[in-house]
Amino acid sequence: MADDGVLVRVRDVHKEYRRGGERIDVLQGVDLDIPRGDFLVLMGPSGSGKTTLLNLLGGLDVPSRGAIEVAGERIDRMSHGDLARWRARHVGFVFQLYNLLPVLTAERNVELPLLLTGLPRSERSRHVAAALAVVGLVGRAKHYPRQLSGGQEQRVGIARAIVTDPTLLLCDEPTGDLDRKSGDEILDLLEALNARYGKTIVMVTHDPHAAARARRRLVLDKGLLSGDGIG
C-alpha cells in the first residue's frame, strides 16, 4: 500500500459497453483517490456510471482501460479467479435490495463469506455473533429474511458485509428501499462503522439526505467525476 494513506487509487479509468453494435462509454477517464477511513458518497443522475464505478472498485467488473489499485494491489490486472479471492478478503458489499438468501436464517446469511475462510465452525459462530451484535440484531439470529423488516434485513446485509472485517465497504443505495426512519438507522450504523471502527466506505446514493452523512461527496455525470476526486 502507498505510504500516503490512500487506500484506493483510480487512474484514467474507462468503461465501455457494447449494446446492439453501439458503443456506450459509461466511464470516460475517472481519477479518484480514497484515503483509508474515508466515507465517500458518489452521487449523480441515473446512468451516470455510479454503480459501474462501484462495481469496478469492488472487483465485480474490470475497466476497459485505466488502473485501479486497492491497498497496493492492481485489481484491474487480476484474473477472474484472483478477483473472487480478493473480493472475499477485502470487500464487503451492501445492496439496495439486501440480497439475502431467503432459505437461510440471519446468522447463516452472515456466515456465508466466512465459509470461504478456513475458520472452524465455532470461530465462524463467534464472528457471526460479533457482527450481529454490531448491527444490533443478536435477538434475530435465527429469523429468516421473510420474518424481518426491511431495515432489519439491511442490517443483516451489513453484518454479512463486515463479518470478514473487509478493507473496503461498498454500499449501493443502501437506504433506497427503506422508509426514512429505517434509512436513518442504517445511515447511523454506517456512520458508526466509519467513525468507531475506521471502515472505509464508498456509498452510491440518489438521496441528498443520505449523502449529507458522508465525509466527502463526489458527483458523477456522463462518466466523468465533477470536482476533484484526487487529494
Next chain:
Amino acid sequence: MRYFSLVWRSLLRKKTRTIFTVLSILVAFLLFGYLGAIRQAFEGGVELTGADRLLTLHRVSLIQLLPVSYKSRIESISGVKEVTCSTWFGGTYQDPKNFFPQIVSEPQGVLDLYPEYRLPEEQKVAWLANRMGAIAGRQIATKYGWKVGDRIPIQATIWRKKDGTADWQFDLVGIYDGVEKGTDTTQFFFHYDYFDETRMFAQGMVGWFVERIADPGRAAEIARDIDDTFANSRYETKTTTEKAFAQGFANQVGSIGAILRSVLLAVFFTILLVAGNTMAQSVRERTGELAVLKTLGFSDGKVLGLVMAESLLLSGIGGSLGLGLAWLLIQRGDPTGGALPIFFLPMRDLVRGVGLVAALGVATGVPPAIVALRLRIVEALRRV
C-alpha cells in the same frame, strides 16, 4: 460438510417441487431394483449353471424321450466323468395352480453332479435308501409348509400309473438349500427306479442326460463325440453345455431382459427430463442469489460445485430411497408367491443402481451448473 447446510436449504427452497421430484426418482429406482430382481429370476439360472456339465437331449425336442441304455454308452466316451439321467414329470400339488418343477432323477447322480445343492448327510442317506423318497428345495418346501417326514401327493399331468390313476405319493426325506444365493430351490427330485416301475408307459425311456466332463475346455468336442455316437439312430441326440441350454430355455420365455431394459430406459428418460427441469428451474429462479454468492467471493468453480452437489443430493435421496424400498419389497418375496426359482436383488444391479443415481445427478446437474458457472455478476445483479 461446510457447504452442506447451504446445499440442503437450497434444495428445500420449493419443498413441494422437491418432494415430487424425489418421488419420481424414487419410483424410477424402485422399478429398476424390482424389475432387476425379476430379470434375475429369468436369467439368473444361466449364470449359475455348471461350466463342467453337458446336457444331452433328443435332437428333435425336449419332449422326445431317449433310451436309458444310452447312459452306459455316454459314460464310455472319452472326457466324460459321470452321467445321470432325468425326466420332466410335470405334476401339480393339490391344485392345478400349484405347479413347480418335479424332476425324475437318480439320487446319487443328483448328489454327485449338483454340488450347488446342500443336503444334510442323514437326509442324503435317507433318500438313497427310500425308493419313494423325494427331496424338495427350501423355497418350495417353505411355500407349501412341507417338513421332512411328510407324505407329498402329486397329481400327474403326463405320467399315469399302471393302475390308471394319476395320484403319485412321495415321502419327503430331505430339504435342500442352495450353496449360492441365486441357486434354484424350487425343484422336487424323486427316484427314477420308482417312477420307471410304476408308470403306465415308456419304460426304459428318459428325458435327458446330464454329463460331467473332466475339461470344460473340451466341451464342444465331447458334445460332438456324444452326438456322433448316436447319429443315424432312431434316437439322435443334441448335446449342449448346460449354460447354452439354460440360455435357450430363458429365451423361450421371451427376451425378458430386453423388455425390462426398454421399460427402464423409458422410465429413466422421463425422470431425466423431470429432474433436469427441476434443477434448471431452480437455478433460473436463483440467478440473483448465485450472483450474490459470487459477489461475496465464491469462485465460479465453487458455485458450479454447489449446483452439482444439489443435483447429486436430489438424485441421491430419491435413488437411495427407491433402491432401499425395492430391496425391502424384494425381501417380502416374489410377486408370484414363490413360482419364480430365485428372487433377489443382485449386488451387480445394486452397484449399477448406485452408478445410475450418480449419473442422473450429473446429467441433470451439468446444464444448470454451466449456466451458474457462466453467470456474469454485474448482469445478474442488474436483473434482481
